[in-house]
Amino acid sequence: MDEPIPNCHVVAMSYPGRGHINPMLNLCQLLLNCRPDVVVSFIVTQEWLGFLSGWTPPSNFSFHTIPNVIPSEIGRAKDFHGFYEAALTKMEAPVEELLDRLELPKPSVIIYDTYLCWVVGMGNRRNIPVASFYTMSATVFSIFHHFDLLLLNHHFDSHMNFSEEEKKQLVSYIPGVPPMRIADLPTPIYGKGREVLPRALEAVALIAKAQYLLFTSVYELEAQVVDYLKQKLPLKIYSLGLAIPHPNIENSSPGKMEYMKWLDAQPLGSVLYISQGSFLSVSDAQLDEIIAGVRASCVRFLWVSRGEADRIQENGNNNGIVVPWCDQLKVLCHRSVGGFWSHCGWNSTKEGAYAGLPMLTFPIFWDQVSNSRLIVDEWKIGLRVKKDDESLVTAEEIARLVTRLMDAESDEAKVKKFGKSVRMEGRLWSIF
Numbered sequence: 001m002d003e004p005i006p007n008c009h010v011v012a013m014s015y016p017g018r019g020h021i022n023p024m025l026n027l028c029q030l031l032l033n034c035r036p037d038v039v040v041s042f043i044v045t046q047e048w049l050g051f052l053s054g055w056t057p058p059s060n061f062s063f064h065t066i067p068n069v070i071p072s073e074i075g076r077a078k079d080f081h082g083f084y085e086a087a088l089t090k091m092e093a094p095v096e097e098l099l100d101r102l103e104l105p106k107p108s109v110i111i112y113d114t115y116l117c118w119v120v121g122m123g124n125r126r127n128i129p130v131a132s133f134y135t136m137s138a139t140v141f142s143i144f145h146h147f148d149l150l151l152l153n154h155h156f157d158s159h160m161n162f163s164e165e166e167k168k169q170l171v172s173y174i175p176g177v178p179p180m181r182i183a184d185l186p187t188p189i190y191g192k193g194r195e196v197l198p199r200a201l202e203a204v205a206l207i208a209k210a211q212y213l214l215f216t217s218v219y220e221l222e223a224q225v226v227d228y229l230k231q232k233l234p235l236k237i238y239s240l241g242l243a244i245p246h247p248n249i250e251n252s253s254p255g256k257m258e259y260m261k262w263l264d265a266q267p268l269g270s271v272l273y274i275s276q277g278s279f280l281s282v283s284d285a286q287l288d289e290i291i292a293g294v295r296a297s298c299v300r301f302l303w304v305s306r307g308e309a310d311r312i313q314e315n316g317n318n319n320g321i322v323v324p325w326c327d328q329l330k331v332l333c334h335r336s337v338g339g340f341w342s343h344c345g346w347n348s349t350k351e352g353a354y355a356g357l358p359m360l361t362f363p364i365f366w367d368q369v370s371n372s373r374l375i376v377d378e379w380k381i382g383l384r385v386k387k388d389d390e391s392l393v394t395a396e397e398i399a400r401l402v403t404r405l406m407d408a409e410s411d412e413a414k415v416k417k418f419g420k421s422v423r424m425e426g427r428l429w430s431i432f
């Protein structure tokens, strides 16, 4: 006889990007671990379903696809604005059709990525509560939410003419957020990504029409801002903790992939893991300096790079290995890894903190600069490599920073694991 279908049905609608889909999957997994009476429908494009084929879904979880109505994930960084616009304008109709076709109980809630504004209207029209899922830090949310304060204090320049000197001015009035320079705010406010700023502000403002706001944030790391927002915003707010699949790490069997075997053979804490995230990259000239700097440091490395393996390993740079993709969290938690070079995507930031690794920060855009600021100055678990003015960081500077980070006696190397002390707000599960 078929199992009865649980009557609590959660629809998960993620923004189509690795940094968004991963935490949404993790949230679903955590939810299903605690609530066997829930069934989850996770909506993705057909292309994304292919990327997720290696992931073993928990029971009561199913993927549902819409056609590839948006540009391909491969090469999406080339036209970030076009991709973002397509996600905001092309996905709604096929998702509506899919919901009409689903032979499951009416959803109890739709968890949607905050940036997919159209889901709010869809939920409200269908009389389904919506939970806005913010995959960046609560700090960054608060900065966008208080954009009017930036205007009031003349810290927003619509012509993007702020000089490097002006960008050093302190913004010390965003509730719950530590004082930051303009240069530490998310880049759409003063530079890269400006074309999507109106959309980002609209997404944050639409929270007013959602019933719940879920942060993928570690409460202890952002307590002030989370507490402030909870007090001020007229909806239920939860911070989920790491929203990374850490139980899987602890239970997993080591050493199946070649790179894991390579790691197994390296001395304790000797390897620098280098990743610039899932879709962004640095300029060619900067990459040359990074390659030369890492080589000059003589530090062992595991480097995630698509298409640049030969360039990294030429000239006898044999101190490490290059892979097109890896199971990042497993790598970060491996005993041989002693440091993390990161672009500071919020997931990587949390994963690095969980693994207890000191970090070298090389933010590229959006929230990554604010995350770098938290890592380096607030949590004091890293060194910043990237320069504010985007000028080239030389191989010599990079070699010096890599050596300092990987020196087991340096302050940065004495990082505590945050992960174990992180709590998840149990009451969250009562909304489903």
Ligand SMILES: O=c1ccn([C@@H]2O[C@H](COP(=O)(O)OP(=O)(O)O[C@H]3O[C@H](CO)[C@@H](O)[C@H](O)[C@H]3O)[C@@H](O)[C@H]2O)c(=O)[nH]1
Pocket (backbone or CB within 6 Å): 017, 018, 019, 020, 022, 135, 136, 275, 276, 277, 278, 279, 280, 304, 324, 325, 326, 327, 328, 329, 344, 345, 346, 347, 348, 349, 351, 365, 366, 367, 368
């Ligand atoms: O070889 C790799 C490389 C990455 N990852 C995973 O992919 C995710 C990447 O997420 P993140 O570190 O947040 O980087 P992006 O994919 O660049 O994230 C986008 O989404 C994030 C959350 O909204 C934002 O903070 C970033 O600025 C934005 O670029 C992480 O879970 C990594 O563990 C792997 O598993 N293997």
